[in-house]
Amino acid sequence: MYSLSLLQTKSPTASSCTMEFWTIPRTTQVTEVVVVLTLLVLLSTNVVESRKARANDYFHYSAISCRTHSASLTDFGGVGDGTTSNTKAFQAAINQLSQYASDGGSQLFVPAGKWLTGSFNLTSHFTLFLHKDAVLLASQEESEWAVIDPLPSYGRGRDTDGGRFISLIFGTNLTDVVITGDNGTIDGQGALWWEKFHKKKLKYTRPYLIEIMYSDKVQISNLTLLNSPSWNVHPVYSSNVLVQGITILAPVNSPNTDGINPDSCTNTRIEDCYIVSGDDCVAVKSGWDEYGIAYGMPTKQLVIRRLTCISPTSAVIALGSEMSGGIQDVRAEDIVAINSESGVRIKTAVGRGGFVKDIYVRGMTMNTMKWAFWMTGNYGSHADNNYDPNALPVIQNVNYRDVIAENVTMAARLEGISGAPFTGICMSNVTIKLAKKAKKVLWNCTDIAGISSAVVPQPCDLLPDQGVGKITSCDFPEESLPIDNVQLQMCGYQRKYF
Secondary structure (H helix, E strand, O other): OEEEEEEEOOOOOOOOOEEEEEEEOOOOHHHHHHHHHHHHHHHHHHHHHHHHHHHHOEEEEEEOOOOOEEEEHHHHOOOOEEEEEOHHHHHHHHHHHHHHOOOOOEEEEEOOEEEEEOOEEOOOOEEEEEOOOEEEEEOOOHHHOOEEOOOOOOOOOOOOOOOEEOOOEEEEOOEEEEEEEOOEEEEOOOHHHHHHHHOOOOOOEOOOOEEEEOOEEEEEEEEEEEOOOOOOEEEEOOEEEEEEEEEEEOOOOOOOOOOEOOEOOEEEEEEEEEEEOOOOOEEEEOEOHHHHHHHOOOEEEEEEEEEEEEOOOOEEEEEOOOEOOOEEEEEEEEEEEEEEOEEEEEEOEOOOOOEEEEEEEEEEEEEEEEEEEEEEOEOOOOOOOOOOOOOOOEEEEEEEEEEEEEEEEEEEEEEOEOOEOEEEEEEEEEEEEEOOOOOOOOEEEEOEEEEEEEEEOOOOOOOOEOOOOOOOOOOOOOOOOHHHHOOOEEEEEEOOOO
């Protein structure tokens, strides 16, 4: 008798492998040879399949922190068929993995499949990783979305008075959290929410796709975000935030589908993102009217680089309109705008209070724009009627250099506030090529003050030309911010077989 063992692997979500023994009767030499060869072929096939399964469960990714413990959503009953709710599976997995926060942290792997889910909460020292063929589908059932209080710096929801639906992926008071993948997808299935918004049938403010509050050391990277009900990525009251390699896609007529909205955050880096949006691609915020003034938490030390944006009715980068806590030290460079309403826009109003200052933009390329430059001090849109009409925003030291724009309808619309002009505006080395049907008045400037150098077409009298190479105040800061010094590690994930 001959005895030969074959390695039999289970599915990639299995936690063990088994050895199965086959016993072969001995007859003739020919039979023996055939049997042995057959068994070798079977063994080879099983080994190859085992290697494929293991290869699919092993990958590398870069992150601010690596983890010691790992699990798959399927370990907790997750079903990726696009129809089964996985809300309980996600929360059970995260609750279980939270025990490892002080023991090297943990990561949750979402395999290929369509994973329908309502909102779920993250934990500290944790990584959520989406396989390249994984799609999170946001539930259409309102019962899957808890209602939470409005943000204290806003005083109310953005869509309605009172509360707001919690975001699809939510976290608060966290440390060291990573949401990433191999360009996996999060689909907000927002059409139902957009319809309710237009028909004024919303009971509460629409959910966002990702919101992280009161947290430190946050990474959101290498994902595709589709059809958000409202804003896509919203870090708020947080610090040391990295948003990197994100693709955001929404219909250009979808309401308030802002791309990335850093809100009352310190030390944030947004880079290498592609955004098609129905609203501002990046909207920098810090609270709304009297609520933002009282909360008093600015957004500062913000880096935005290598951003490509399409937004026909909104801005590539908006500062405001909710900026009552202040915005300071924003550095945007290597920005591409295509078919968008405006480039870097300041939106504020009487009653906002706060400030927008020390804004630096360089290396911006625009094609097919309504305005190359737009600032407005009469944006309106107040939280309620209790704002202070004497709360005037301070706008100063706003710098643009090395800008090229083509097919532009109007060069600039710069409207400050009477009695509180926008000051310290500097434009240098700017070339604007006008559309065939450009406005007759190319520059509309009121209640502003500043200077210019090498700007074509010639700017308004409130931005007098200083001559080529004779101004330095448009210079971009060369010293790095702390967020630029963050180093990513090469991390790995591997399903363990026992």
